[in-house]
Structures are given as structure tokens and as C-alpha cells.
Amino acid sequence: MSKIILHLDLDAFFCRAEEIKNPSLEGKPFIVGGDGRKGIVSTCSYKAREYGIHSGMPTFQAKMLCKNILILPGDYHYYSLLSKEFINYLKRYSKKIQQMSIDECFLDLTEYYEKSGKKITEILKKIQNELFEKYKLKVSIGVGTTKFIAKMASDYKKPMGITIIRNRDIPKMLFPLPVKSFFGIGKKTVPKLNQLGIYTIGDLYNHCLNDLNEVNDVVGKFSADIINELEGKSSDEVSTEFIEPKSIGMSRTLDYDTNNREVILEMLEFQIDNVVDSMIEQQMLTKTIYLVYKDAACDNDFKEKSFSHSLNNYTDNKELIRKETISLFNKTYDGKVIRLIGFTLKNLKEKENTVVQMTFEDFAKHEENSKSFIIMNELNRVYNKPIFKKLSDLEK
Template identity: 40%
Template sequence: MRIIFHIDMNAFYANCEISQHPELKGKPIVISHNSKRSVVSTASYEAREFGVHSAMPLFMAKEKCPDLIVVEPHFNLYHELSQRFFEIVYKYSKKVEIASIDECYVDMSDYFTLTHAQPYAVAKEIQDNILSTLSLPCSIGISPNKFLSKMASDMKKPLGITIITQRNLKEVLWPIKVGDMYGIGKKTAPKLEEVGIKTIADIANYDNYQIIR
């Protein structure tokens, strides 16, 4: 059986800065140029509690969070830490698909065939390794395919590990809103909701021909 990990770094740019400046830990920060026309690149989880999110105009973020700390981006740092993150992952498997600077899919099937280890324990080991080595948190989703692993890694942040199997698929996945499903965009979600498709369960139980139309 295939075992795919999706490893997603949490608030990557923000946590890269925190790794270099521990005094920022626990504070509402955003990565952005500090000018009137700037937009937020990444927001820390503390800033997100105020409703601040990526792609938000900076002036609006400051209105939502008066104590917001604006940190200028350092892209060389992010690329360096990204490279070191992938180097850690490659120690566990050479079958790595890099999805972006801060996330990747890892085919761990051969690893578990050889070691007979438990997927959760290995995911925790990778997570702890990245955290202790780079001071960066990540979330990991585990399933038989990329789609489910991507969905799983989004379920618990930061520092979450979620496993989706045939046994718990309906329980874990089906209650999720259709707009939160990976691959469903902002324009598609309202169209689905109009015809009564509001959750992933509704998609699973709906007539395929009608969905395609």
C-alpha cells in the first residue's frame, strides 16, 4: 500500500524570522514591506487571531491588529531554510515532489516496507527533527494519495499530524465544507452550494454527471 506524506511548513516566512529573532515568538507579526500599498505576505498565527491573513492590504491588517509588528522580508533566508528543510526530508525518502518553497509530498512506501515502522511515529520524528534543527514548525498529513494527504496536513496547525485511511475517511473528511476542499476555488464553491452541495459528503453522494455539468 502506498503511504504519502504531505509536509507543510506552518506560517513559513513568519517562522523563519522568528527562528532568527526569538523575541518575536508569540507576537502578532506579518512579513511585508512597510508601505501604504504593501500587502501581507505571511501572518503569524497570533496575527491571524485578529483576522489578518496573507494577501491582505497592510493598512487593513494594521486596523485589525493595532499592535501588529511588520517585518521586512528576507527571501535569501527563506530559500536557505527551505533547502535545509528538504535536505532533512530527503534523508527519509528520495521520492520527494516539491510543491512550493514550504511544502512537499513524500512517497514513504518503500521506507515502511523496509522498516515496518509506524507512520505516526515517523511523522513525529520528522516533525521534531525539523523543529529542533531549524526551529520551524510543520504539519504532516498521511494517507494513500496526495489529495488526502494535502487535506490532512491542513486539519491541525501548527505542529499537527493527521492520518486519513479508508477506515476513518468518512468521519474525518466528509463533514468538511466544500469551499475548504483542495482544488475547489472561490468561484466554484458558490456554484456547488447553489445546487445543495455544501460538504465533501454531498460531493461523494451526488450524481457525477450533474456535478460535471
């Protein structure tokens, strides 16, 4: 039986995220992007698109097209938090989620569909409605038997589109589209295909059947996949690797080369704080701490030294990780002048699949902590600021 693959694509995600933060932006022409001389439009609101503005365009050009355009610098940390909420929400439908970028992913719905006994459109509408009601996010969903078809389907209707393309509907739905809409064919390739008389996706398919070599000369090896893709025979494997990173880390060059322990420790504390938070947000646990120092001794050839330390159990306890890291630092830092320090948590594991070995007391505490953490995150989300912190974090 063929699979049911979803491609979920958040609509004008960065702009939508800004609207969630500041609802007065809704319906206005604005962009997220750089404002300097070399600034580029990263995402534009649907209103801005009416002026002919599109992403990738230099910001000065956008200003010429729309004098009153608002330019927002982008808050990528906040966007990535929203993105995680999006992915975490989807996990209730399937563990097979392949995140392709901050605002899009594939999801294998086959098992859920079979078990639920619901209609496919009912499930899709529920996902779309819940993402809007709970998170205020707007999503377009495409469905196909392969990742390629699902991706093409999510592009078919936006924003807030739901498009199902059955294999038998491919010729009817995709073949009339201009060849530039074929996922994987870039802007520069289009005129070359036009020269071969290929204007639509249907033209491309027929040309591949009749003279694959000619298409091959233009698009390269990729041409061999085109027929399979358009017959619904390409990959339907949703790999989960992207969203389960094996490590999370951070390395920073110090403001100046130094062997001042206080300065280095301050930087390390900053890294611990951020990296552990990020791991907790991703609902992961760690078992290995990794430190790296870069010597400032030689001009070109900076020597790097790294050390790791394994913990007894998987954990996301910040205080414990902090203590163990400082102790690793005290054991391994040799007092030499360094230029950079890096801190990484390795050997990560998804939290819900992990059996945490705890004593009974630990367990009660763990439950309490995770409950308050969830409530805290909810509140911070309402205010869009980390106003609420755990007491243990404040007392430091």
C-alpha cells in the same frame, strides 16, 4: 499494496523563519508582507490570525484590525536557504520528494516504512521533532494513500499536526468538512456550489455520484477527478522533477547599455558567484556553462546570442567554473554594446549520485573542502549572516 504518501507543510513558514532569526517575535502579532499603499500580507503569525488577519489581505486592512501589528519586509533568500535545509533533511527518508512550493512537499515513505519496521506514528513524530530540534521549523504532516488525501490530511490539524487518513476513514474525516476545504476548489466557486445545495465535502461527493454534469458546469472538467480523489484512487506518484532542476541561472539587465568589458565582467562575476553558490547549496554538480548576451543595437528587436561550453567532468568547483566562464566570455564577446548578460549552469546532476573522477590529491582536497563548507554553513546559519567564507573566496 497502497503507498504511504506524506504531505509536509511548514506552519506559517515565513513568520516562523523570522522568529528563528529573532525569537522575541514569538507570540507577537506580526506579518511578512509589503508595507506600501498596495502592500499585501504574505504570511501572518498565529497571534495575528487571532485578530482576523489572513494572508492575501491588504496590509492597510491588517493595520486596522491590529494597531500594533509589526510588518516585516521578507527575506526570501534566507527563506529559501531554510527551505533547502528542510528538503535536504527529508532526503534521508526518501529520494521521492516532490516539492510543491517553498514550504511544502510530498514524500513517498513506502520503502522506508517497510524497511524500518517502525510504527508509522513513531516515524512521523521523529520527523516533526527533529525538524523542530535541529532547524527550529514547525511542520504539519498529513498521511494518505494518495497525494490528494495526504494534502487534505496535513490541513486537518495545524500547527504541528500529525494526521493519518486511511481510505476507510475518508467519509468519517473529510465528508463533514465545508466544501471550501476541498483542495482545488477556490473561494469563488463555493457560493455556486452552495446554490446546488453543496455545503460539505460529503455533499460534493454525493452530488458528483448523482449528477456529475451539474457539478461539471460549476467546476469544469475537474469534477471527473472528485470521485476518485474522495475514494483514495487518485495519483500516488511522487515525481522528483521539481527539486532536480536541469539548470540554474541568472540574467541581469546592465545599469546602462555598454560595451565596457570591465562593467560587463563585474556583472558576470557577480552572477557566477551567486549561481555557483546556489548550485552548491542544492548539492548539485554541473557540466555545462551557458552565456547569453542581448544586443542593445535595435530599439525593439533585441538580438540575443548564446554560447555554451562543456566541461570535462561534473564539478562544483567555483574557481574552475569561474575560469572557464571568463575564458568563454573572452572567446565569444564581440565588443558590441549590450543591454543584458545571462549566466547559466546546465546539465546538472545531484551530487551524491555522481561519481566524481578525481586524482588522489584532488580527493583529499575535495573531502576537506566539503567538510569545511558544511561547518561554515552551520556557523553562518547560527549567525544568520554569511560571516564565514572560504579563504579562497576572500583572496579574490
